[in-house]
Amino acid sequence: MRVAAGGATATAEVSGRVARAITVCGRVQGVGFRPFVHRLATRLGLDGWVLNAGGRVELTVAGPSAAVRTLVERLRAEAPPLADIRRVAVADLSGSPPPPGSGFTVRVSARSDGGKPGTRDIPPDVATCEACLRELFDPADRRYRYPFVNCVDCGPRATVIEDLPYDRERTVMRHFPLCAACAAEYTDPADRRFHAEPVACPGCGPRLAWEDLTGEAALRAAESVVDSGGIVAVKGLGGFQLVCDATDVRAVARLRARKRRPAKPFAVMVSDVAAARRLARLSSAGLAALTSQAAPVVLAPARQGSGIAHGVHPGTGHIGVFLPTTPLHHLLLRDLGKPLVVTSGNRSGEPITTAESPAREALAGVADGFLVHDRPVRARYDDSVVRPMGRTVLTVRRGRGLAPAPLAIPIAASRPVVAAGAQLKHTFALAEGSLAVLGPHTGDLEDALTLDAFEAAHADLVRLTGIEPRVVAHDLHPGYLSTQWARALPAERRIAVQHHHAHVAACAAEHGLDRPFLGVAYDGLGLGDDGTLWGGEILVADLTRYRRVGRFATAPLPGGAAAVRRPARMALGYLYGAEQTGGPRVPIALAESFVRRLPPEEVRAVRTMVERGVNCPRASSAGRLFDAAAALLGLCDDATYEGQAAVALEAAAGDERAEALPWRLARAGGLLVYDPVPTLTALLDRTVAGERTAVLAAAFHRTLAKATAGLVQQVVAAGAPSTVCLSGGCFQNARLLTETRSLLEEQGLRVLVSSAVPVNDGGISYGQAAVAAARLQEG
Template sequence: MADELRLIEVYGTVQGVGFRPFAHRLACSLGLTGWVRNEDGHVVSLVAGPAGALAEYAVGLERDAPPPARVVSVRSRPARPDEQACSTFTVLPSTTAATGQPRDVPVDAATCADCVRELFDPADRRYRYPFLNCTACGPRATVIDDLPYDRSRTAMRGFPLCAACAAEYADPADRRFHAEPVACPDCGPRLAWESLTGQAALSAAEAVLLSGGIVAVKGLGGYQLVCDAADEHAVRRLRAGKHRPAKPFAVMVRDLAAVRRLARTAPAETDLLTSPARPIVLLAARPDPGLASAVHPGTDRIGLFLPCTPLHHLLLHDLGRPLVVTSGNRSDEPIAVDDSEARRILGPIADGFLTHDRPIRARYDDSVAHAPLGVPALLRRARGCAPAPLPLPVPAPEPLVGLGAQLKSTVTLASGDHAVPGPHVGDLQDADTLDAYRAALDRLTRLRAVRPAWAAHDLHPGYRSTGYALAHWPADRRIAVQHHHAHVASCAAEHGVTAPFVGVAYDGLGLGDDGTLWGGEILLADLTGYRRFGRFARAPLPGGEAAVRRPARMALGYLYGLEPLSPPPEDTFSGRLDPREVHAVRRMVERGVNSPPASSAGRLFDAVAALLGLGDDASYEGEAAVALEQAAGELVADALPWRLDRVDGLLVYDPAPTLAAVLRRAAAGEPPGPVAAAFHRTLAEVTGALVAEAVRASGADTVCLSGGCFQNRRLLTDVHRELTGRGLRVLTNSAVPANDGGISYGQAAVAAARLAARQEGC
């Protein structure tokens, strides 16, 4: 039987993942001839051989693709007369002809085991070289200028290959065959420390760290600030320099054995730690782990991660101690990526700069994850995770973008049946962060070759992400998505849910469709819309944003202005505060001056923490809630009193009986721990009762939990147990954060579903 000639196209994340070398090996193993190349954002192969071998080749491209790849589709057709194969199988130069198809951008991958072995092998020519990589690992998203993925379109184009590296690059049997960032000490990037380079630069930086100093290290997606995690003075200096008084720092350690000396790990957490993304993983710290007390004050959870680059491996190996490795910025500012910018911003903090001459093309912070239910869940989707695509259960008829919220901002670009969340940007109050937000959207749009025709945005007119939508899209191309609908839709969408469900959205604050602030919501929803079924009772925020930063003020708001569903609890709290503040807050509440009411679960956590003396002020979002969760620990407690009322057709949780019990027990001198545990149990019971009524009213038996409050492991575990005990299907966020970092994906899912329904005439 005569050989056939077919052209095969592979779409998905197939560039920067070793796909062409894989295709070469597969074709040669089947005795096929032809070629493979990158074309625009996908891979094209022209192959000649027996029909059976060609069919096996097409199947194998999807079935046996290397782990970093994500094959969306394989298309095969007979070759045209003008399309010619080669006498052998070869890798051809890439072509840039635009195909109109969305392009996937590969994510950065941590140094693989083979490269780590080379890094510490004195006989290897890359021994102790901080920039070694292969087709299985190394920088991708942070060095790419454009697709198709070739060295000439990356930050490596300024480093011509030496003869030895060029030989590896061209050798089909070598694991660096067409590894675009390939480099060695003779031809690649070099470290620098003042006038020193290479190993001398690294040694100088290590000497500063050993002496208790702080070093600014140029990482993959930005600068990092590094110090000895056991040095109390160094860690406190770092806190002062970053203007970060209490939020825990992440600690990098050499290997899993070092992790287990500092924390307890479960299988899902170990999988996260060792995954190619190498996120920071929140773990249960062991007692007295030997770290500075300032590393993770106020919580027994510690963020640990393993080295993600050869440079980090060298630092941990040489120093032999855990290191604080945190983003190179001041609090609430974007991570520094430009060398001169880094020296300006970080110069007052760092005792020296360990830099290199490879440019950073995109700003990427470290990803953060945990596994509260034995299932991995992202808290920050960044390096190693973004911009990997996620499914979109209702395909978008036209390209669109979800522009996210104000805090923990991200953008999500959607086209067809996939959505691509960009990396975590940060809080948009800062002008520099807003610039970084715009740059992230522009880069994602350009690399993916998708220009959004629609913009989905939050309802809040004061959010800068909403302002961006209003400034750049006409009114008939904007889709407003309520904040908490976006939260629960993000959970539903990542699990492929399109049918109606019950959404539980517990967070800080988000603007509701009635013009008030929401945050403790029970929604009857699908991806196109929702009906508000239940909520928490409203309490005023005295001073607006000031109440978020001062939980004691929030507690006064609950005591003096809680929605009048039942008698207010007796005030046994304000006596320990400055009488002038108490008087001023009471007048604000009574007169309704700058005291917007909010039905917020997050603000109720703040109030209870303050009532129990766990913190009157908060230096970062959620600090009071962290203190309350920490106090509760693993204690078992019965629920506090609670009640539900009907208000304007909604089922409302009235926390007045709960707060009264908190005050009574605190006044009686009971330690905070049992009361905090009882409060968590109360919210689980309240949620169970609210959801049970919503299920009866709707018939839906799927519940989606989302919102920043569900980062609280105790709350999530208690609520999950309560609802599953009622026979319900309970879903939680995993691939996108439950906090506002997942809002843009939820917005994209809602906008896609609405556009599809509109197109169908629904």
């Protein structure tokens, strides 16, 4: 007899002693679950034992039937805060039950899953808990100022695990034998370090090093460099980080120059919530995210006059703030008494480094010194980034603290799947059954280094989760390194998923939607099924298929990727070559008002390219339209990172309110099309008339929201579903998302946006996995 229990067993029991075998599945390793079970069973007077087995926890219990039922009920109801219980299975015990009075113990883990199916959960790293912080700053405590203090409720998990079941000998902590004092805590059921696998102390654990200094002296040396305006490479949880004084203009400028990151904002770490509030206007949702166990970077409106160097977040009114994620970071913030730039330890475009020797080579000339330690980093994890938007908190980057926690998919994968992801903001996903494990943020797959990082992370997660892929899902674009990687498998084991279908499918899957929906996918570029570049798409879809019903009008990208890097060139593409859908062209005189400020030779070259159709792929892209508008308003002619022009446009709009600019819908090739020429014409006309840039930037956002609502209204009237999924990188723009959602909800539509999964290309792999699972079910 076996039952799945969310409460008591369904078995009719007679009074007296019973024996049960209980299996608990979910995130139950590395979260203090065995100590919790031990305490609970002991309080209930039960005999038996608990152990980790593969990726689950197994119990054998014997005692009064009422006490056993209570145990089963409380396993889910009172589980530790870091646990995520998916299933509790209870069966009559076969074999000899534990004898009365034998007590309850924690047994040595079983290496095998015993042939039982199911994904093994890898617990994410957890920020330092309050109890450990008190010890860290208590001069009377034996762990006073020890940078690696942790307990069962906090500390490293995913970055130290080498294999499951989760025990110390299968983590990098196996290199640090426990001293007598730590061993006593580790084996004491009443101690909060009972079976806390990374437990350590100054006598037996990892140690800091700086050149020939160790321990406290090493820390003080590093702090002295930061305090004097230097840049220090710090070995963090998931790899190296670069740290400097966030209030020092010269230090920030040096970091930008050395890291080759001229404009993309840096994150700022602060000591506590009060310090965060001095830098940013935090909503209740933002505050909850900031203080969560994941401790992500939270993007929030920046306060003026905070003392932060202007080079920390140029071109945007938002700042990324986060709290210390490890005891080492707490010490740095407490000792230095100032906010710190804490950014990934790499040069722009490269993966973060995780080991000391490669870090010293990769960051030579970037860092003025290296604060390292001897605990290996098992897996590469960059910091997570989130952005509160009203009632929604969007995940911008899913990394430390969030990944690799599994996510549900609505239609179970009948065969194990790996989803290879996209090219930019790359992630991959593994799916089996009703769960998908979204791997950590890799970065942009642009070279062999990032591809190597992807392959290493994939091999590691396959081994840890036990998901051995039999099918690969991938993007249509043949030039993506992720697509080329997928083609190592034979064609019959590959499933191609269109980029924008993956975007909207990710949103639908996160919300458990397994029926048709209307998808709005706005991003930079993705290859369409017709071989052209898409990016402003209206799709009627489910998880297996889609139908394109609307789009943005196309414009040429003069020079291809060169137009992505230079929004001014994208603006010329719209002025000289926007798709004609029956409406007027941009008047020549107005176009000249923009053109005359650009180099004449560039203008002539671009115009010739457009007129002759030379190296000018056309795209129906919302992201490229944002680029063009930002350039026309003089906000961004050149972009050094993806989305920079859109960020500048959103920042320029600020809190301004404005009516929409003219916009027009047309029909072309059987599709409903938004023609942006009237919008751009009005933008130019009102710029020439001297209207404030803030008003025009706000008006542009309002126009795109109104045009989207118009597109959706017409396709819904024609029979499309009334549930709308918004996805794609453009919806990281709070103004666009908020205004679009509001207008659609006014039409009585149900509007869904991803929260746990990035709306940008970091969510593509999850969408690919959901689509592949649905197609496999269809056969």
